[in-house]
Amino acid sequence: xxxxxxxxxxxxxxxxxxxxxxxxxxxxxxxxxxxxxxxxxxxxxxxxxxxxxxxxxxxxxxxxxxxxxxxxxxxxxxxxxxxxxxxxxxxxxxxxxxxxxxxxxxxxxxxx
Numbered sequence: 001x002x003x004x005x006x007x008x009x010x011x012x013x014x015x016x017x018x019x020x021x022x023x024x025x026x027x028x029x030x031x032x033x034x035x036x037x038x039x040x041x042x043x044x045x046x047x048x049x050x051x052x053x054x055x056x057x058x059x060x061x062x063x064x065x066x067x068x069x070x071x072x073x074x075x076x077x078x079x080x081x082x083x084x085x086x087x088x089x090x091x092x093x094x095x096x097x098x099x100x101x102x103x104x105x106x107x108x109x110x111x112x
Contacts, residue, residue: 044094048087055080056087 045053051073058069059080066077066084073080 041091041095044091045087047094048090051075052083052087055083059084 045056048056055069055073055075058064058072059066066080069075069080070077075083
């Protein structure tokens with residue numbers, strides 16, 4: 001039975017092969033929620049300062065490799081990954097909580 005199962009190779013489906021969105025819910029409410037979530041995420045990224053934001057934007061928005069980012073910022077690829085991790089961790093903390101900041105204009109230095 002195990003040999004038969006091993007013989008049944010499953011080819012993983014690549015994302016570029018998927019043509020349908022995960023959700024077909026195109027209601028106005030869903031669009032509004034997605035827009036607000038995107039705006040909240042972009043605002044949270046905007047409040048991160050310095051090389052952390054640069055590295056994060058280059059990596060996850062511009063889709064550059066860590067080697068390219070490291071070369072541009074004068075850092076090692078490991079340092080770039082660490083900067084991106086710090087920003088991701090910070091964004092999870094900020095966006096994962098239901099409490100929003102009072103003014104929304106604070107800047108966060110996540111390099112510490």
